[in-house]
Amino acid sequence: MSLKITNLHAGLPDREILKGLNLEVKPGEVHAIMGPNGSGKSTLSKVMAGHDDYAVTSGEVMLDDINLLELSVDARARAGLFLAFQYPHEIPGVSNANFLRAAKKARLPEGEEIDAIKFYKEMYARMDALEMDRSFTSRSVNEGFSGGEKKRNEILQLMMLEPKYAVLDETDSGLDIDALKIVARGVNAMRSPDRGFLLITHYQRLLDYIQPDFVHVLMDGKIVHSGGRELALELEAKGYDWLKEEELATA
Amino acid sequence: MVIENTDISGITADTTGNFTFPERNKYDSGFGITEKTVDYISDVKGDPDWIREFRKKALKIFLDKPMPTHWATKDLENIKFDEFRYYLSDGQKPKRSWDDVPEDVKKTFDRLGIPEQERKFLAGVEAQYDSEAAYSNIKAAVAEQGVIFVNSTEGLKEHPEIFRKWFGKVIPTGDNKFSALNSAVFSGGSFIYVPPGVKVKHPLQAYFRINSEQFGQFERTLIIADEGSEVMYMEGCTAPKFETATLHSAVVELVAMKGAKIQYVTVQNWSSNVFNLVTKRGIAHEDAVVKWIDCNIGSRLTMKYPGVIMKGKRARGEVISIALANSGQHQDTGAKMVHAADDTTSNVISKSISIGEGRSTYRGLVHIPKHLKGCKNNTECDALLINSKSRTDTYPAISVRGNQHATQHEASVSQVSADQIFYLMQRGLTEAEAMSLSVNGFINDLAKEFPMEYSVELKRLIDLEMEGSVG
Numbered sequence A: 001m002s003l004k005i006t007n008l009h010a011g012l013p014d015r016e017i018l019k020g021l022n023l024e025v026k027p028g029e030v031h032a033i034m035g036p037n038g039s040g041k042s043t044l045s046k047v048m049a050g051h052d053d054y055a056v057t058s059g060e061v062m063l064d065d066i067n068l069l070e071l072s073v074d075a076r077a078r079a080g081l082f083l084a085f086q087y088p089h090e091i092p093g094v095s096n097a098n099f100l101r102a103a104k105k106a107r108l109p110e111g112e113e114i115d116a117i118k119f120y121k122e123m124y125a126r127m128d129a130l131e132m133d134r135s136f137t138s139r140s141v142n143e144g145f146s147g148g149e150k151k152r153n154e155i156l157q158l159m160m161l162e163p164k165y166a167v168l169d170e171t172d173s174g175l176d177i178d179a180l181k182i183v184a185r186g187v188n189a190m191r192s193p194d195r196g197f198l199l200i201t202h203y204q205r206l207l208d209y210i211q212p213d214f215v216h217v218l219m220d221g222k223i224v225h226s227g228g229r230e231l232a233l234e235l236e237a238k239g240y241d242w243l244k245e246e247e248l249a250t251a
Numbered sequence B: 001m002v003i004e005n006t007d008i009s010g011i012t013a014d015t016t017g018n019f020t021f022p023e024r025n026k027y028d029s030g031f032g033i034t035e036k037t038v039d040y041i042s043d044v045k046g047d048p049d050w051i052r053e054f055r056k057k058a059l060k061i062f063l064d065k066p067m068p069t070h071w072a073t074k075d076l077e078n079i080k081f082d083e084f085r086y087y088l089s090d091g092q093k094p095k096r097s098w099d100d101v102p103e104d105v106k107k108t109f110d111r112l113g114i115p116e117q118e119r120k121f122l123a124g125v126e127a128q129y130d131s132e133a134a135y136s137n138i139k140a141a142v143a144e145q146g147v148i149f150v151n152s153t154e155g156l157k158e159h160p161e162i163f164r165k166w167f168g169k170v171i172p173t174g175d176n177k178f179s180a181l182n183s184a185v186f187s188g189g190s191f192i193y194v195p196p197g198v199k200v201k202h203p204l205q206a207y208f209r210i211n212s213e214q215f216g217q218f219e220r221t222l223i224i225a226d227e228g229s230e231v232m233y234m235e236g237c238t239a240p241k242f243e244t245a246t247l248h249s250a251v252v253e254l255v256a257m258k259g260a261k262i263q264y265v266t267v268q269n270w271s272s273n274v275f276n277l278v279t280k281r282g283i284a285h286e287d288a289v290v291k292w293i294d295c296n297i298g299s300r301l302t303m304k305y306p307g308v309i310m311k312g313k314r315a316r317g318e319v320i321s322i323a324l325a326n327s328g329q330h331q332d333t334g335a336k337m338v339h340a341a342d343d344t345t346s347n348v349i350s351k352s353i354s355i356g357e358g359r360s361t362y363r364g365l366v367h368i369p370k371h372l373k374g375c376k377n378n379t380e381c382d383a384l385l386i387n388s389k390s391r392t393d394t395y396p397a398i399s400v401r402g403n404q405h406a407t408q409h410e411a412s413v414s415q416v417s418a419d420q421i422f423y424l425m426q427r428g429l430t431e432a433e434a435m436s437l438s439v440n441g442f443i444n445d446l447a448k449e450f451p452m453e454y455s456v457e458l459k460r461l462i463d464l465e466m467e468g469s470v471g
């Protein structure tokens, strides 16, 4: 059981972005991915989720024993993959509550309905945990939300949908210190022996609040270095250049 | 074509309407339209002479008038008038009880959910099957208030003093080629009269069902709300999908006397072989309100521009419309607001959705003459495109003379981007559900204008369209 990426090659029709990436996230683990701008972190998350801008040329992505690459975007999501977007989309006219309800309903067997009272109770509890005002239930999804509010809303969705594996793409960027703590608390509350996390981030600071079990460095479409929590501190201090040199040396 | 014989018990309404029963017509006018056709219809219906003459004059105008292809779509040229039948009926009078309605017809309306809706929230129902009403009933309490709700034939025969005064006055026969066509061969539709001061609490509903192939339906509706009265009328329509074209060309005239209010709600879900060419207009006298709430889903081509002539001071006209054009469909809709008195107000809100190769066109006309003062118009038209092949055009024409008026016009075009669909699908929604949610979001503020039962219905129709569009 794990979210397992094996030798993944993927990219745009005319340009390979992921160049043989290997990574395994087991339930209960939190992995962090760091890496320079443009190295392919968001691409990795979108390829896993099935965005059709990208084509997979070889390799495998397995969610437990399900071959994700064979599934449509929605089937991957229902299989248990959640992606907190770096840039969450706005959905005009669709209230947050209706959206969450539709997403939850999509996970029920055909014809079954959401228990509305239970749903609102759960949503309010989750929103309270994220210190989100109740007015966000009736506002259109992400429309007019500040950058930080959007990120919080992503975590609200994560909490409501309870995926097996969650990929968080730069959820910390755009958050002020207090919001960062609140979001981290939300994520930590969702940590469980049954759930794996992949955090994409540029900053060690997030990892102070959500302590990862492993830290990986993604450069030029590959994981070039892996370590424990201390690697994040080292990267913060030294940047990425030393890894480039290291890679050159081993090449 | 599949002939349905299923038991309807437990079936939820089939709002696609894509099913049909064998024809059992006692009266069939045959193919094509000539003076003979008109005589045939007049004979079968036992028209008074003035109606027969009215029809014949109209026929001449229809035949003389060219197709309006100088401004409208060339697809109109594909209407082969010789390939339709203009009158089909089983020769029975409309029944007051569903138990008396012929079995196939009853099954049809059961399946469309009409008797159920009638029990739940309607003050009266008229159910038209091809050319004639099969069922027509008004709740006793409403009839006791003096409200008349019958089909047009009965209206012109039983209530000539009111009928004749207004019939053809709001929309003259020669208004356009299709109003002339309707005037020549009209059959069915509703005649409603609401006496002064009577406020009809629940909506009256008509349902127009086409069952037969190569057929044209030409209902004619006239609603008169006398001083200070109020009424809401709702119409629904469906037809099976045939290989050949079906024609639907209605004329609807509304008259709101001083201080009266008429709301006319349409939820049409025509199959994609229907040419739907409808003329709808209302007159609002002093302090009266005429409001069109118009929802156009389906059809091959819909041309419909509900209008209000604000004839009395402080009259108000409104058109709220939603049009959804899927691949192979063209929704050419809009509104016509004619200000003819001081301090009149009009409001047009139009939202169109184009999917796949679907095409939407908005045509608006707002006319405020120079000699008036204190008139207001607000026009908003928003288009939503789902995928780049869709097409939308806007032709607003606002002719405002004089400077004592306030007009406001806004238009927008937005896209449901691939990334928006991706975002929704990443949360587990299928592509169809994602599109449906996006569309429902787009029309959200307008859907609230519909009575509850109809906004639920509207949402369901959109879901069905989206399922169809992703295949």
Ligand SMILES: Nc1ncnc2c1ncn2[C@@H]1O[C@H](COP(=O)(O)OP(=O)(O)OP(=O)(O)O)[C@@H](O)[C@H]1O
Pocket (backbone or CB within 6 Å): A012, A017, A035, A036, A037, A038, A039, A040, A041, A042, A043, A044, A053
């Ligand atoms: N759809 C796309 N069209 C064009 N270029 C793309 C597309 N997606 C990714 N790229 C390019 O691929 C590279 C990797 O992009 P990606 O967004 O994965 O980087 P990232 O590691 O997430 O960067 P950041 O830290 O800035 O978020 C970049 O050079 C980017 O411009």
Ligand SMILES: [Mg+2]
Pocket (backbone or CB within 6 Å): A041, A042, A043, A086, A169, A170
């Ligand atoms: Mg990124």
